[in-house]
Amino acid sequence: MPIVVHLDDVLAARGMTLTELAERIDITLANLSILKTGKAKAVRFSTLEAICRELDCQPGDLLGFEAE
Amino acid sequence: MLAKARIVLKALNILNWGVGVILIAFLGYMGFAAPGRLMAIARTGHPSLNPEAVVLAVRGTVLLLPVMAWLVDRILRTLVAIIDTIPSGQAFTAANAVRLRRIAWFMLAIYAIDLVWGVALYSQLGPYSGWSFTLSGWVASMMLFILASVWQDGVAMRDDLEGTV
Numbered sequence: 001m002p003i004v005v006h007l008d009d010v011l012a013a014r015g016m017t018l019t020e021l022a023e024r025i026d027i028t029l030a031n032l033s034i035l036k037t038g039k040a041k042a043v044r045f046s047t048l049e050a051i052c053r054e055l056d057c058q059p060g061d062l063l064g065f066e067a068e
Numbered sequence: 069m070l071a072k073a074r075i076v077l078k079a080l081n082i083l084n085w086g087v088g089v090i091l092i093a094f095l096g097y098m099g100f101a102a103p104g105r106l107m108a109i110a111r112t113g114h115p116s117l118n119p120e121a122v123v124l125a126v127r128g129t130v131l132l133l134p135v136m137a138w139l140v141d142r143i144l145r146t147l148v149a150i151i152d153t154i155p156s157g158q159a160f161t162a163a164n165a166v167r168l169r170r171i172a173w174f175m176l177a178i179y180a181i182d183l184v185w186g187v188a189l190y191s192q193l194g195p196y197s198g199w200s201f202t203l204s205g206w207v208a209s210m211m212l213f214i215l216a217s218v219w220q221d222g223v224a225m226r227d228d229l230e231g232t233v
Contacts, residue, residue: 031233034231034233039231040231040233041228042233043233044232
């Protein structure tokens with residue numbers, strides 16, 4: 001998929017683990033892992049909002065487009 | 069509830085074949101082995117009927133009975149197959165949408181045969197044929213086709229939802 005998820009990079013920059021983020025935004029670790037590994041088919045605005053709020057970032061920092 | 073429905077469907081299928089075999093044996097004997105006796109009964113019971121038409125009607129019915137029993141068998145078995153997917157949480161799948169559509173086709177076949185053979189019988193035997201047109205089966209099979217399509221859409225939506233975070 002040409003949409004790539006940079007959640008790992010943003011987490012590393014903030015010094016936060018995926019588990020910690022999952023607890024803070026009340027989303028299961030399994031679902032967050034699906035997003036992190038780029039296996040998600042869609043992302044809810046509410047999920048994006050929660051991640052951006054906790055990581056103090058913009059949606060564009062989390063998602064990117066790479067032409068195949 | 070599901071376990072009971074499964075037992076009922078299995079029992080109905082045994083009944084389907086049991087009654088089918090009895091009818092084939094009885095009507096087969098009357099139509100093929102003892103047509104003279106059948107014609108005599110027709111002549112005495114219903115003098116207005118053409119005895120040869122009665123024999124042909126019985127023979128045709130005997131030939132159609134295994135087909136009908138097989139179609140009913142397929143419907144009941146497919147229903148059991150759908151029920152078997154429910155406990156494991158795998159009911160909402162594309163495979164079950166296909167099964168539902170298959171049931172609709174089997175039902176449509178049953179009512180198509182019923183219509184063609186019923187009209188043929190009625191044209192020869194009139195009200196004595198015992199056949200009358202019924203709309204319920206046609207509506208039921210149409211409903212099953214619609215439900216199968218809805219099911220298919222539901223499966224696609226669930227697949228999408230499963231990948232949504």
